[in-house]
Amino acid sequence: MNIAIATARGIAAAHKDVPGGLLPALHGIQDALGHVPADAVPAIADEFNLSRAEVHGVISYYHHFRATPAARHVIHICRAEACQAMGADALVAHARKHLGCELHGHSRDGEFTLEPAYCLGLCASSPALLMDDELHARVTPQAFDELVAVARSAA
Ligand code: FES
Structure with missing residues (x-):
């Protein structure tokens, strides 16, 4: 597993039992990685017991989240x-x-x-x-x- 996916999974796992934990998890992932990588979505969905489409829907609804790294x-x-x-x-x-x-x-x-x-x-x-x-x-x-x-x- 690549390190970004492992990081995303770890952050998601830390929030999965918190009510409404998906948003704080996504913020944490973006803070840690600079973006929410598309290939981390399956791991996030898995931790929250959601579909990939549900996680993707939340990421794309909030413009704050980036799928690619920001510039300098x-x-x-x-x-x-x-x-x-x-x-x-x-x-x-x-x-x-x-x-x-x-x-x-x-x-x-x-x-x-x-x-x-x-x-x-x-x-x-x-x-x-x-x-x-x-x-x-x-x-x-x-x-x-x-x-x-x-x-x-x-x-
Ligand atoms: S409207 Fe409050 S800073 Fe722009």
């Missing part, structure tokens, strides 16, 4: 109401163009993954984004380009 940098742009009112859609459009990818995709250079978020807790300073573990408020397209340039130049 992950950018979450908030698309919730307050940020929408302050230009989040335009910011997302700018980010897609600048990075050359869609939401849930990777930039042309493979350095960035672009994801939506639904409230980052900075509603009073919208539009907001999360770059890796750092929150940024009142993000303009120009500020976005600068953040990307700084991340790109970081070792």
Whole structure:
């Protein structure tokens, strides 16, 4: 058994007797592996005594879960109401163009993954984004380009 599947099975086994344990298990697997590998789904289903389709359904319902590894940098742009009112859609459009990818995709250079978020807790300073573990408020397209340039130049 490969190590990713063994890791996923171990995390699933630790949650299988907890009510509603599938979601925390999937979070744990993604935290440990950076994604939830498709070939780990049978092991997860086996531990929870669910069908593969049921597990796959949960993974695909929640956009948070990735089937493939993220890029080195992950950018979450908030698309919730307050940020929408302050230009989040335009910011997302700018980010897609600048990075050359869609939401849930990777930039042309493979350095960035672009994801939506639904409230980052900075509603009073919208539009907001999360770059890796750092929150940024009142993000303009120009500020976005600068953040990307700084991340790109970081070792
Ligand atoms: S709505 Fe975007 S941070 Fe709350």
